[in-house]
Structure formats: C-alpha cells, structure tokens
Amino acid sequence: MAETSNPVRTCVGCRKKTSVDDLLRVVVVAGTLVPDPRRILPGRGASLHPTAECLRAAERRRAFQRALRSSVPVEAGPLREHVLGASS
Template sequence: MDPVRTCVGCRARASRSALLRVVHTESRLVVDDGGSMPGRGAWVHPRRSCVELALQRRAFVRALRVPGPLDTQTLEERLNSYGNQVNGSK
C-alpha cells in the first residue's frame, strides 16, 4: 500500500505516487523525482492551482521550515513541462 501524504496547496490527502515531493536547495524549490533528496520535503499535486495556492499561503516556507522567500522558477518550469505532456505538445 502506498503511503498517504497531504498536499500543501489544497490540503487534500493523496497517495505518495500522486504527489510531487519538493525540497529546498540554496533557497530554491526543487522537485525531488526519486524521493531521496536530503532534508524536509513538502508534497503538492502536480497542478498549477495547488502550487499557486501553496505559494499564496506561504505553505512551502512553513512546511520546509525555512526563513524568507524561496525561488520558484525551477518548480514553475517543471509544471509547464507537465502541461505540455498532457496537451501533447513538445
């Protein structure tokens, strides 16, 4: 059975395989594909609405227990690539 995690954006519970694990590295949010990067992780659905809600609520900062703002460029690029895969464009 797959472990259950809570999305920091919409606060809905989902299986670990349905969520993205996000960690911080040098004040940047980075998607942890393998689920084995060191440090605390925050879990979020791979949907723009959940990520935007988490950023608006400062949920990543709280969940990762880091002071100050985080650079979200890497995470946003990753979400854009998911959207392209869903739409079938390259």
C-alpha cells in the same frame, strides 16, 4: 498475503490527503524550491499535486516556506518550470 499500502501525504496546495504516488516531493536547495520526482534528495520535503492550481495555491498561502520550515522566502523558479512544463 497482506497488501502493502502506500504512504499518504497532504498536498500543500489543496490540502487534500493522497498517496505519495500522486504527489511531487519538493525540497529546498540553496533557497530554491527543487522538484524531487524520484524522492531521493536529502532534507525536509513538502508534497504537492503537480498541477498549476495546487502550485498557485501553495505559493499564495506561502505553504512551502511553512512546510519546509524556511525562515527566508524561497524561490519557486525550477519548481514552476517543472510543474507548468508537465501540465502543458
């Protein structure tokens, strides 16, 4: 029986390709970055390692705005709380 492979995505923070199981999906809801750990929210998503380092790198490079094709700056509050709360 052939093994099914997991999809591969690129982290918007460190730019490394890895399995979707290791990444956190992020979507924009009303101008705010929202974590989507169950991968069920509608809309375009960006993938991120759930670490403070990758989050900081993505914010510094404005990678979320580019990856999610947002023409306005996005607020990272809920995402920051989710990532930093999980890493402590």
